[in-house]
Amino acid sequence: MPTPTPHISAAPGDFAEAILLPGDPLRAKHIAEHHLDDAREVTAVRNVLGYTGSYRDMPVSVMGTGMGIPSASIYSSELITEYGVKRLVRVGSCGAVQDHVQLRDVILAVGACTDSQVNRARYGGLDFAATADFGLLRTAAEAAEAAGLPYRAGNVHSSDLFYDPRAATGYFDRMNAMGVLAVEMEAAGIYGVAAENGARALTVLTVSDHIRSGEATTSDERQTTFDDMVRIALDGLVLDAERATA
Ligand SMILES: O=P(O)(O)O[C@H]1O[C@H](CO)[C@@H](O)[C@H]1O
Numbered sequence: 227m228p229t230p231t232p233h234i235s236a237a238p239g240d241f242a243e244a245i246l247l248p249g250d251p252l253r254a255k256h257i258a259e260h261h262l263d264d265a266r267e268v269t270a271v272r273n274v275l276g277y278t279g280s281y282r283d284m285p286v287s288v289m290g291t292g293m294g295i296p297s298a299s300i301y302s303s304e305l306i307t308e309y310g311v312k313r314l315v316r317v318g319s320c321g322a323v324q325d326h327v328q329l330r331d332v333i334l335a336v337g338a339c340t341d342s343q344v345n346r347a348r349y350g351g352l353d354f355a356a357t358a359d360f361g362l363l364r365t366a367a368e369a370a371e372a373a374g375l376p377y378r379a380g381n382v383h384s385s386d387l388f389y390d391p392r393a394a395t396g397y398f399d400r401m402n403a404m405g406v407l408a409v410e411m412e413a414a415g416i417y418g419v420a421a422e423n424g425a426r427a428l429t430v431l432t433v434s435d436h437i438r439s440g441e442a443t444t445s446d447e448r449q450t451t452f453d454d455m456v457r458i459a460l461d462g463l464v465l466d467a468e469r470a471t472a
C-alpha cells in the first residue's frame with residue numbers, strides 16, 4: 227500500500243519509530259503540545275491528529291486511534307506496515323473492575339483479554355494470548371519506579387461494547403473473579419496487530435471511572451493523572467532505547 231494511506235496523510239519518514247497512541251485525538255494534541263519538543267502535525271485525516279517531535283532527544287510521535295479495536299487496528303497496522311513504526315504504546319483511560327483498584331491508578335496491561343474475534347481471525351480460530359512486549363513493560367515499570375509514580379500491572383479486558391447489556395448477566399463479575407484489573411476497548415487489538423507484524427507494543431492506562439462503585443474522575447483530574455501515565459510511557463521508551471544501544 228502506498229503512502230499516504232486511506233487513513234493517514236503523512237509522508238514517508240514523517241513518523242518516528244516510537245509512538246504513543248491515545249484513543250482521543252485531542253489527547254494526542256495535548257501530549258504533543260505539553261510533553262514533546264518541536265512537535266509538528268503530520269496527519270489529520272478524519273481529524274485523527276498525529277504529531278512528531280522529540281522527548282529527551284528521542285524522536286517520538288503521538289496519534290489518536292479512535293475508539294474500539296477496529297479503529298485502533300487500522301491505524302496501528304498502517305503505522306507499522308507503511309510508516310515503519312516499531313514501538314507502540316497505547317495511553318488510554320479505563321474502568322476499574324476490582325475493588326482494590328482506585329480512580330486515577332495507572333495500570334500496565336501485561337495482557338489483554340477480549341470478547342473481540344480479531345485475534346482468533348489471526349490465529350486460526352484458536353485463543354492467542356495478547357500480551358505486552360516484555361522489554362517495553364519492564365522499562366515502563368522501571369521508569370515509574372524511578373519517578374516515584376505508583377502503578378499496577380496485570381490483565382485488562384478490551385471490550386467491543388462500551389454500553390454493555392452483558393453487565394446485567396455477570397460480564398464484569400466474571401472479569402472481577404478472574405483477577406482482570408480494568409476494562410477498555412483497544413489493547414487486545416493493538417497487541418494482535420503488533421504480533422502479526424513483528425512490532426512491539428504496550429498499553430498504559432489510567433483509571434477514569436469505577437465500574438463497581440460508579441465513581442468517576444472529573445475532567446480536570448483526568449488531565450493531571452493522564453500526564454503521569456504519559457510520563458511513564460515516554461520515560462519507559464527512552465529507557466528501552468538506551469538498553470537497545472548499550
Ligand atoms: O481514553 P481512550 O484511550 O479513548 O480509551 C477508552 O475510552 C474510550 C471509551 O470512552 C475507549 O476508547 C476506551 O478504550
Ligand SMILES: O=c1cc[nH]c(=O)[nH]1
Nearest residue numbers: 319320321409410411
Ligand atoms: O472502555 C472504557 C473506558 C473507560 N471506562 C470504561 O468503563 N470503559
